[in-house]
Structures are given as structure tokens and as C-alpha cells.
Amino acid sequence: MSETQQVFGAEAQDLTARTLSNTELLRALLRKPQFVVCVLLVFAFFLMAAVPRIFTSVDPRYCELGKSQHGREPGHPFGFDIQGCDYFANVIYGARPSVLVSVVASLGGFAIAAILGLLAGYFPGFVDNLISRTADVLFSLPGLIALIVVLNSVPNRSIWIIVGVILLTSWPLGMRLMRSTVFSVRNREFVLAARSIGVPPLRILRKHVFPNAMAPLLATTTLGVGGLVGLEAILTFLGVGLQPPSISWGSQFGVAASFRNTPHLFIWPALFISTMTISFMIIGDSIRDALDPKLLK
Amino acid sequence: MTGFVLRRVLAAVPIGLIVTLGVFALVFAMPGDPLRELAGDKPIPAAVLAAKRAQFHLDDPFIVQYLLSMKDILTGNFGTTFAGADIAAQLQLRIPVTLKLATMGLVIQWIAGLLFGLYAGFKRNGVVDRVLLLATLFILAVPLLVVYFAAQYVFGVELKWLPVSGIAHGYPLSYLLPAVCIGLTGFAGLARLTRTSIVETANADFVKTARAKGLGEQRILWGHVLPNALLPMVTYMGVEVGGIFAGALLAESIFNLPGLGQFMFQAIKLKEGGVVVLLSTLAFVMFIAINLLVDIVYGAIDPRVRNV
């Protein structure tokens, strides 16, 4: 997750200080067919997460052990899992944790990284030191290991705890990006002008610094959404994410890993999760392209 | 130079203490009694339990336990796991496994990433460039877990080209599939970054100067563009090396390789604070060492940050 964000972060680095009107941006985006298709797909996944019932009338927890690992049959397009439950319904219901984790963790991560980055970048000295040193500490353990250690010490992990722990360990990367863009903006003329006429610092941050420094972080965040979907699956697969009886793609991978003779147990969640991450990625990529000042002379 | 290295190492010590202390505290805070869980349902004689508890200092206060673990680590006296395995022997067995996997994965990703990234950057908007951008977008988008499983299933289970899991087939055969997976997922990032970096540097003013000097395109690329484009690449590669431990953890547990990542994972599961802290310290020392190396390399290519 983090490496993806880092690459795209570097690619997005010089998006600073290009304020584009929202309608202009939207119009540029809607001209791209791949963007429209991906937005529709993501919308479908959101629906799946919110009201899975409209996609399947089958109860994912209604199981007939006798049908364990059976292939597809009429009414059950994806076949059955090892418990003999309808796999289509299970895959549909598995969208919820992935969507929740990715969306909530992205929004929260953006907010935390933006606020801390703004503070660290705009108030050098004590505030910056406090935030940056804390980030150093969190940064110096590989992210996945920190996640496993923290999550493992929490009993009864709910989806919100997973989101919280992801937020706790992942903000330093975005914070550093925001901090460096704030550094490049903080001494620009319009900020100095605002300061010289006595605008209070928090208002300067909100009205002048943030709008001009948020583009790189926004681009990295949108590109990171897909990665978070995968992260939730990895954590659940490793046994430190959601616990049974929660239905999620990660736990389906875990089961599929030990039943290699029935590839359909792996293929369907893999297809769904990949489609979702690729859609998020293409949306992020399109937004980044649309924000790229070099294309907008 | 020595002064610079020394300063950096000294600055790392307090961070290292906080990190290991934090990790230890988290393991300490895990619910349940590790020894009882290890024994399962079997009743353990009270005397044996007490002896074990004393051996692992489990009845001492938290901070004492931490300090004792740190003392053991610093004196190289690693002791045994709860189950009685000699930790030093475990490390001797496991470090080579992770090292082989990591180097193989890194070599694959560096060669492929640099090769494709440079080529695509030099021939921007060419066929290779377009294919690379699209392919890497997909590689970056497909979750790691899916890549690992799909590779394992296709090349291991179905085609039977490579071992499915374990290290029974030895080096390099057993390592090839997981290393290619690590390499492939890392390659996409490096190739994209390399390409972007080359393209951006190629627009710099000094490239115009080089052209005005009447230099050939090859000389401009290798002599002026590349040395400047290297800077972000070095940083990225450093971060990658630092994160390889985490990548190895996933690969090791999917492909069942008895490496450090797997060891760490088991230790967390069994709440072995000492082992977790030991491995975290190892990861941290590696992280600091790699960062230091990156800074030194950075200083060597960029005179502006030569702070020695």
C-alpha cells in the first residue's frame, strides 16, 4: 500500500498550487471513458456494501454441508464454499468490510495527514518536532509488522478497530508529503500578504495554505484507496483482521488457501477485489492526470 | 564522514528504545497467559509453571521484563523460546532463508524496474512506455494477496513448474516463485518512479544547456539526465529495502518458508515478547543502517546534500 502511494506521491509532487475550479475538473474527468466506467463500478461496489440484498436474495449464512465445495448450478452461479453456503451471496456480502475499511481509512487518513502536515509545516519548532519525531518512531518499523503487533494485542477486533489501527500506523507518510508541500507554500506571497494584514494563523491555514497544498496529498490518497482494500484482505488472511463469523474477501482467501483443489473459492473474491482496486486506481490516476498543470497550458 | 555516521547512529538510539519499548508493551498487553495457551488443555504442575515463569521473567514488572530482554539482546544471550527452541539456532537457520528471498526479490525488481523504467523514460510515449504504464498500473492495483495466490496456483499447483511451498527443493528453486512475486510487485513501483524521474529531469534547464553545448543525445542522457534522475530513485530503493522484511513476512507465510517473517508472526501469535522485541530490534537496526546507507549514497551523487 505504502509503496504505491509513494510512487504516485512522487509523480504527483508538482501539483502544488494549481487551483482548478471543480466544474472544470469534473468536465475534464467525464470526458474519459475509463473514468466513467470505473466510477460506475465503484458505485456498484458501494451499493453491494450498503444493501447487498438487491444483488442476491440468498442468505449467505444458509448452508447445506452436503453441497460443500460444489461447483456452479442454476441459482448458484459461483457454486458453494466448504460449508456448503452459496458462494455468490458470500462474495457479495464480503464487499462491505473492504469498502468500509478503504473509504473510512482513506478519508480519515487524509484528514489526519492533512491536519498534522499543515501544523508541522506551518509551525516549525516545537510543533513540527513533536509531530515529525512521532512520525519517525512510527515510520521506523515496517508498516505491516506494526499493524500485526498492534492488532494482535486487541481482542474482539471489529471493523472500526481495524480502521483505527490502520489510521494510527499509516498517517506519517501522508503527513510528510503534506508537510513538504506546506513548506513550499508557506512563504509564498499570498500567504505573506495574508499574514501582513493580520489574518489569524488558523484562518491562513484553512483559507490560503490548505487549498494550495492539498493536491499532492489528495492524489496520493485517491491512489491509495485500492491498496487499503488489499490491506484489509491481507490482515484478515493473516488472522489479525476480522474474525469469523464476519464475511470478508480476506477470510475467503484464507479458506481458499487451504483448499487448492477448488479454485473457484479463490477466483471469485480475487476477481471482485481486483476489479475494485483497479477501479479505484484508475479513478485516482485520472484525477492526477486532470490535475497535472503541464497538460493545462 | 565518521562523524556523520556516528551522529546518525546516536540519534537513532532513542528512537530505537521507544520503538522496542512500544512493541514490548503491546505484546505485554496482549490478553491471555502465553504459557497456559502453549500447554493447551494439559494440566501443568504448579512447580513447572513457576519455574518457567521465572525463566522468562514473566512475574517481573513490565519495565524489568523489557530491560532484561534488552540486556539479553545486547549481550547476545538470546535464550530459548517458550517451547524450548534455542533462539540463536533459530536465527541461524532463518536469517539465510529471509536473506536469500529478499536479495533475490530485490535483484529481480531492481534489474527489471531500472531496465524498463530507463527505457520508457528515454523513449517517452513509445510503445514500451505505453505498455509499461498500463501494465504497472494493473500490477500496482491488483492486491498483493491475489498476486501471490494466483502465482502459487498457476505455476505451482496447475503447471507444476515450481514448488508450491516450503524449501524442500532448496535454493534457488524453492525461492524462485515468492521472489518473483516480490520482485514483480516492487518492479512496478520502481519502473514508474524511474520513468517519471527521467521524464521530469529531461525537461530541466540544464538539459537545454547540454543541448546548446552540442552534445549527443546519448551523452546527455547518461551524463546529465541520469545522474540527476537517480536521486529520488535511490530514496525509493532504500525504502523498499527497509520494507522488504514486511514483504517477506507475507510471502513467507503464503509460501511456507521458514524465515524471519514467519518467526516473527509465530512469536506474535504465541505472545513471546522477548522474540518479538528481538526481531523488531533487528528490523529497526536494519532500517537505520539502510537509511544511513541511502544518505551516504545520496551525498555521493548530490553535492548539495553533502553534509559530511
Next chain:
Amino acid sequence: MTSGEVLLKVDDLSVEFDTPHGRVRAVDGVSWQVRAGETLAILGESGSGKSVSTQALTGILEMPPGRIVSGTAKYRGEDLIAMSVKERRKIVGDRITMVFQDSLSALNPVQSVGKQIAECFRVHRGLSRSESMKRAAEMLDQVRIPAAAKRVHDYPHEFSGGMRQRVMLAMALALDPDVLIADEPTTALDVTVQAQILELIEDLQAERDMGVVLITHDLGVVSDVADNVVVMYAGHVVERAATAEALEHPVHPYTEGLLGSMPSADLKGQELPTIPGTPPSLRSIPSGCAFRTRCPHAIEDCAVLVPPLLTVAPGRDAACIRRTSIPAKEAV
């Protein structure tokens, strides 16, 4: 004074750019020439096409998106634009060299200045590494950088702005070029340093009998050092004259406006006249004469045709249908 051999002669040069909003013509039918020992100033605001024209003829312009639509640029009779890249490289960088405005970004930040200067000797003269470095140190000395032998190993960021511009000059003059194209060489510098650099260019020019093309937006610089001046506006040459004459009797209203808006001691206390309006965007150049929307003398006919560059007096050309001869000097 300007009777030397014609070294570089540009004729009817036009350059276009492809942008997402369509094609834009940045340089339109520009002609000028520079002789040995002469300093020709190309004067114009940013966006007037003055830099683009020289970058196009030396082949360093990014193409695409840029494209040369028409024109020739003859160095001693050989057309730089028609020749192959390989042939051009033997001339550009050797006989014709360039100096850019922002010396910090125009020098390679990770290579010592000595190496960058030495590269000229190595590539064009095939000298050995040590010999090239020795020559590089000599060049630094020639551009009057103190302790040249020591500083040759320093990196660009270790020099001050003025010193860096001297390094650029040393690099450009290393091979004794016939023509030096200096693209706003002093714009980023303090006034005192600016004067020193201009003086240095003049001295070195006199030593070598070199032609200098000085691109600038600063009328003061033009009046200080240029023998002849070409005034550009929105991609067109609007006036061409000997500097002294152009300053004394500007023909084109744009040149006149530029002169009028120069602060001078005589006008102290009075309001400084300015040219009304702003330079047009290249995407929406007015029809006919590009300057007409800001011109105090514009008439309806100005909107009909792009005014051709006409000879208004011996050695003087201007592109204005209202001024086809040298006007009597108007009262200020």
C-alpha cells in the same frame, strides 16, 4: 563598426506550438542578422517570441510540441535548420554557443563546474581529461573568477549568482565561438553585477571579434551595449534599426511607447507614461497589426492586414502602416 562578415542570418523564421487548445504561432516571419564584432539586441516582452526564435534555430527547442514552419538560419551560408542533427551539433556548441538566464537551473547541479566546461573540450576537440580540466581552469580565469584553479572543482550551488553567470560564460566561450547567443543573461542579477557581466561580455567580444545576439526585455541594457536592435511584439519583428537611431527616433508606436515609459531624470515629478493594456495572449492575437489594440495611433485599416516590415530609411525597417517614413520628432 558593423562592417564585419555576416555570421548568422535568419530569414522569415516561423515557429508554431501544438497546445491542447490548438496551434499557436509564437514566432512569425522573423528576420535578422548578426555580423562579426556586432552586438545585436532582440528586445521584447516575455511571450514576444524572442527566446523561442533562437532556441528554434539552434535546435534546442522541444520539438514537438514546437515546430519550425518556415525560414532559414544561415551560419556562414549553411542553413542550420535544413541540416541534419549531426551536422548541426558540430556548429551549435562549437561555433555558436548560448548563455541562459537562470544560471542555477541551467547548470547541472551534480557536476563540478570544471567538468561541465571541460566537456566542451572533450566533445568538440577530443582533448584528454586532464588537458580539458586545465583549459577549463584557464577559462574560469578569463571570466575573472578569483582562485580559478581551486574553484574549478566546486559545484554550481557553491557560487553566487554573478559568479555562476560567469561560469556560464566561460562554458559558452570555451571554444572561441563566432556567435554568442545570450538569452537574458543578466535579468536575474543585481544591477551592479549586471553591469559587470555586460562589461565582461563586451571585453571578451572585442578580444575575439565575435558576434553577440543579446536577448533582453530591458531597454537600458540595449542602449548600453547593443549596436543594432530588433524589436519584437507578439511573434513579429516590428522595428529594426541601429540602436542609437532607434532610441533617438523610434518609428513603431510600440518602440515609442517603450521609450516613453523609461524613467529618466528629466521627467522627475511627472507621471510616468505607460503603454495601456497588456501584451496579447498568443492564443488570441488581434487581427491585422497585433499592437493596434494598445496603439494610440490605430485606425480601422490596422485591423485588416498584418503590416509588412517596410524600409522607412536606409538601414531602418518598421512594421506600421501609419509610419512609413521617419516622423518629425514629436514634442514631449
